[in-house]
Amino acid sequence: MKPIRRRFPWAFLGKRLVYGALAMLAIAIINFFLLKLAPGDAAEALAGQAGTADPEYIAQLRAQFGLDQPLLSQLWAFLTRLATLDLGYSHVFNERVSTLILSRLPATLMLMGAAILIAVIGGIVFGVTAARYANRWPDRAISFVALLLYGTPPYWIGLMMILIFAVWLGWTPTSGMENVLAFHTGWDRVVDIAHHLILPALAQSIFYLAIYIRLVRAGMLEVLSLDFIRVARAKGISERRLAYRHALRNAVLPLVTVVGTNIGNFLGGAVLTETVFSWPGVGRLMFDAMFQRDLNLLLSILVLSSLFVIVANLIVDLLYAIINPTVELK
Amino acid sequence: MTTPILAVENLQISVRKKPGLLILRGVSFTVHAGETLAIVGESGCGKSMTSLAIMGLLPDAVERTAGSVRFKGRELPITDNRAMRKVRAVEIGMVFQEPMAALDPLYPVGKQVLEVIEEHEQLPREMAWKRVIDLLTKVDLPNPEALAWSYPHKLSGGQLQRVVIAMALACNPDVLIADEPTTALDVTVQAQIMRLLKRLQRDTGVAIVLITHNLGLVAHTADRVMVMYAGNKAEEAPTRDLFLSPRHPYSRGLLDATPNPERAAAGGGVLREIPGTVPSIADPMPGCRFAPRCPNASDLCRARVPEPTFEGAHGYACFHPVARETLT
Numbered sequence: 001m002k003p004i005r006r007r008f009p010w011a012f013l014g015k016r017l018v019y020g021a022l023a024m025l026a027i028a029i030i031n032f033f034l035l036k037l038a039p040g041d042a043a044e045a046l047a048g049q050a051g052t053a054d055p056e057y058i059a060q061l062r063a064q065f066g067l068d069q070p071l072l073s074q075l076w077a078f079l080t081r082l083a084t085l086d087l088g089y090s091h092v093f094n095e096r097v098s099t100l101i102l103s104r105l106p107a108t109l110m111l112m113g114a115a116i117l118i119a120v121i122g123g124i125v126f127g128v129t130a131a132r133y134a135n136r137w138p139d140r141a142i143s144f145v146a147l148l149l150y151g152t153p154p155y156w157i158g159l160m161m162i163l164i165f166a167v168w169l170g171w172t173p174t175s176g177m178e179n180v181l182a183f184h185t186g187w188d189r190v191v192d193i194a195h196h197l198i199l200p201a202l203a204q205s206i207f208y209l210a211i212y213i214r215l216v217r218a219g220m221l222e223v224l225s226l227d228f229i230r231v232a233r234a235k236g237i238s239e240r241r242l243a244y245r246h247a248l249r250n251a252v253l254p255l256v257t258v259v260g261t262n263i264g265n266f267l268g269g270a271v272l273t274e275t276v277f278s279w280p281g282v283g284r285l286m287f288d289a290m291f292q293r294d295l296n297l298l299l300s301i302l303v304l305s306s307l308f309v310i311v312a313n314l315i316v317d318l319l320y321a322i323i324n325p326t327v328e329l330k
Numbered sequence: 331m332t333t334p335i336l337a338v339e340n341l342q343i344s345v346r347k348k349p350g351l352l353i354l355r356g357v358s359f360t361v362h363a364g365e366t367l368a369i370v371g372e373s374g375c376g377k378s379m380t381s382l383a384i385m386g387l388l389p390d391a392v393e394r395t396a397g398s399v400r401f402k403g404r405e406l407p408i409t410d411n412r413a414m415r416k417v418r419a420v421e422i423g424m425v426f427q428e429p430m431a432a433l434d435p436l437y438p439v440g441k442q443v444l445e446v447i448e449e450h451e452q453l454p455r456e457m458a459w460k461r462v463i464d465l466l467t468k469v470d471l472p473n474p475e476a477l478a479w480s481y482p483h484k485l486s487g488g489q490l491q492r493v494v495i496a497m498a499l500a501c502n503p504d505v506l507i508a509d510e511p512t513t514a515l516d517v518t519v520q521a522q523i524m525r526l527l528k529r530l531q532r533d534t535g536v537a538i539v540l541i542t543h544n545l546g547l548v549a550h551t552a553d554r555v556m557v558m559y560a561g562n563k564a565e566e567a568p569t570r571d572l573f574l575s576p577r578h579p580y581s582r583g584l585l586d587a588t589p590n591p592e593r594a595a596a597g598g599g600v601l602r603e604i605p606g607t608v609p610s611i612a613d614p615m616p617g618c619r620f621a622p623r624c625p626n627a628s629d630l631c632r633a634r635v636p637e638p639t640f641e642g643a644h645g646y647a648c649f650h651p652v653a654r655e656t657l658t
Binding site for chain 1: 385387411414415416417418419420423424426428431432433434435436445446449450481483494497498
């Protein structure tokens with residue numbers, strides 16, 4: 001017995017990559033103009049920090065950063081740099097932009113990955129449980145808590161979690177990604193980072209966890225009422241197998257779509273979470289870049305984020321086609 | 331007489347926690363090894379509920395309030411979902427109405443047949459798979475090795491119903507309940523599926539309970555017919571007897587309501603309908619539930635529920651049966 005292999009949808013992939021590249025170009029151009037609309041620039045911010053408002057000094061900084069050029073040639077310079085994968089130099093942080101972002105990226109990816117994992121796994125486990133006990137007390141309890149979490153602002157949950165678990169109970173650290181002074185190595189370091197990761201990942205996932213629970217519950221209830229479930233039951237299949245093998249795989253399809261569209265939100269939410277928990281990720285870098293008017297750094301982060309979201313969505317679409325054989329990618 | 335393979339005794343089903351709302355009002359019948367019993371009646375008369383009750387698959391909104399289902403003389407635990415798992419597919423298989431919706435869209439059809447065998451028998455995978463291919467061959471599916479790996483959306487309604495039949499017979503049950511197995515299919519495919527069921531019955535000796543409202547189908551395939559009306563058994567007879575000489579006025583009405591060119595040629599009209607509508611299950615009428623629509627109804631009919639009367643194998647529940655005659 002061997003299954004028929006489906007062909008890999010190269011044409012679909014190629015088409016989506018072209019669309020993705022065009023979308024990134026549009027995002028780069030639009031964001032460039034949007035950011036230029038904001039008052040102030042890096043030269044003013046730096047001069048402000050240096051404690052002078054000397055117009056000559058500011059003009060000199062502008063010339064050095066290329067900020068005195070006409071807008072369109074600045075845009076052109078930015079786009080050509082993007083095309084050659086050279087993101088330039090951040091005068092505010094005195095570091096190459098690519099080095100700056102790459103050094104922060106793992107922290108953000110780890111936080112995002114953990115948050116998505118918690119939301120998806122928790123959503124499935126609690127959603128399936130709620131559906132299997134529909135309208136009985138486990139369902140009522142889960143649905144009530146989900147509604148509560150859905151209605152509470154995530155930053156407030158984050159602050160409260162710091163207060164309760166870190167300050168009062170002392171179970172977790174209040175902020176940061178690892179205990180730098182302890183100089184942990186190997187496994188100890190992994191445990192230390194995981195310890196620091198729990199609160200921010202939970203805080204970031206909770207809103208989505210609530211949505212996914214409701215989504216999986218509704219999906220399960222719908223699928224469980226379909227004919228093929230009754231047919232499967234007539235085959236003598238156990239309720240457990242019915243729920244996880246037949247109902248869940250069908251019910252999880254809308255979840256996959258929603259997670260795909262939420263990946264961008266998870267990245268956007270990182271700014272807030274990383275600020276609240278002093279997590280050294282790209283989100284905080286973006287926040288700092290904004291305050292320092294380091295538009296080049298900010299633009300680079302935005303464009304890279306869009307690249308990340310586009311690739312993540314592409315992966316989600318491929319994944320969807322793997323789970324659902326009735327979908328043909330064209 | 332030998333013990334029937336399946337015996338339903340005084341089965342009563344009502345809306346849960348509302349014992350006054352009776353869906354099935356005490357129905358009894360038997361099925362013997364290798365025979366085909368057809369259950370006919372209009373939508374809502376309780377024929378599908380009867381089949382679901384036998385399988386222990388009653389929806390949550392209803393419950394059994396009286397009666398029993400016996401399989402080979404042993405009472406089935408029809409309210410115990412766990413215990414019924416050992417009965418389903420192994421002793422009683424079931425084929426449903428809508429083949430397009432009967433299979434999980436996310437698994438190849440062969441895997442779904444395999445699932446039945448793996449659930450009930452300890453068999454090495456290779457042998458179980460060989461049996462799947464055998465089953466698909468037996469239900470006349472072309473190129474079964476490749477078809478087993480197709481997903482349901484790639485197959486036609488007729489092909490899917492063949493897969494569902496293969497699934498229902500995978501563990502060699504003694505009884506096959508077919509709940510309107512051809513209603514959703516084209517007429518030509520209907521005939522093919524019925525021929526297939528009859529051939530499989532000859533080969534395996536499985537008893538078939540055919541639930542339908544298609545009297546033409548019944549005439550061709552059933553050994554005995556049971557007519558149901560509003561949750562009651564109205565009449566039960568060998569197929570030939572019922573078609574030649576129905577005794578219950580409702581059966582008579584049903585036969586008259588099928589198109590009949592001969593009667594039309596004699597000036598009797600193509601169709602004769604039964605006046606009125608089926609009473610609601612909430613209607614607390616004390617007598618025969620067919621009385622308001624019945625041409626023979628008397629005060630007795632409106633006051634008391636008629637008990638079944640048997641003349642040999644032919645039984646009917648009526649105070650004023652239609653006279654024995656030949657159908658004109």
